[in-house]
Amino acid sequence: MKVLTLNCHSWQEDEQLAKIHYLAKTIQENDYDVIALQEVSQSIAAQNVSGNIKEDNFVRLLQAELEKLGAVKYDVVWDFAHIGYDVYEEGLAILTKHSIKKSDSFFISDSTDTTYWKTRKIVGVTVSYYNQPVTFYSCHLGWWNDEEEPFQNQVDCLLHRAENNELAFLMGDFNNNARLQNEGYDYLMQKGLYDTYQLAERKDEGTTVQGKIAGWDENKQNLRIDLILSNQPVQVTSSKVIFNGINREVISDHFGVEVQINM
Known part of the structure; x- marks a missing residue:
């Protein structure tokens, strides 16, 4: 199983449409099973479709580009x-080529006011992967030392x-550097989660x-703040950073992470 996470920084990028096309082409070529995206925005003023x-x-628009390329069909949640930069509805997405059994979205911040930029929501799907239910969450969390919206x-x-x-x-984007001790990353590990980067047989920096x-x-x-974590130990063949100028072109202010898991 091949998965990808990326904070898209959407509509804050130069040549945004070209970068959407490049992301779609990469998804088509790498044939990911599941893709989790953060900072997936739309204009408040745009027309509902x-x-x-x-x-x-x-x-x-990414889904439309995938269709133009003739990629396998990806369903989207x-x-x-929250509102971002005063003019966008900023959200999260999951794309998958597997059958979605259920989907979910829920607040994890104390605030549920979508006009407040620190309001945080999670999007999740459960898919059938060779008749095994597997759940995926696209996550964009706050900062360790934020007194208004504590990370813990x-x-x-x-x-x-x-x-x-x-x-x-x-x-997703956990906004906590995995290389910093006694903060958010360690808190995640203390909660019994597994970092696929640490489990990977092959990995980069x-x-x-x-x-x-x-x-x-x-x-x-x-920083290493974009992570793919699991609630159970899994066999991870490889973990690689992507869209970093070495493994594919840069398309966001975050690089992505792609992980291959032996299911």
Whole structure:
């Protein structure tokens, strides 16, 4: 099973449509089973086309590009968490080529006010993978030292919602550097989660953010904040950073992570 996570930084990128096409082409070529995306935005002012999805929704345009390329059909689940940059509904998405048995979206922040930029929501799907139910969550969490929206509370809420006996993967931007001890990453590990990067038989250096980006304005380090975690030990063949200028072109202020799991 091949999975990908990427914080898209959507509609904040130069040549955004070209980058959507490049992402679609990569998805087609790599034939991912499941893709988790964060910062998947649409304009507040855009016209609704289906449910809560509007005409310039990033993942809608990505899905259209995949169809143009003749890729295998990917079903999409999207929901928005909060207003971003005053003009966007910023959300999360999951794409999968497997049969979706159920989908979910839920708040993990204390705030449920979608006009507040620290409001956090999770999108999840359960798919049938060779008759085995597997759940995936697209995650975009807050910061360890945020007094208004503590990271620990968000993790506790997420894991409480995700409690079941099924295999589950938590994928996305956790806004906590895995290389920093006694903070958010260690808290995740203490909760009994497994980091596919650490489990991988083959892996690279792991950096997913270089220098300062939104939310990390003072950063001068190489960070590993985009993670693919599981609630059970799994056999991970490889973990690679993608869209970092080495493995594919850069298309966001975050690099992506692709992981191959032997199911």
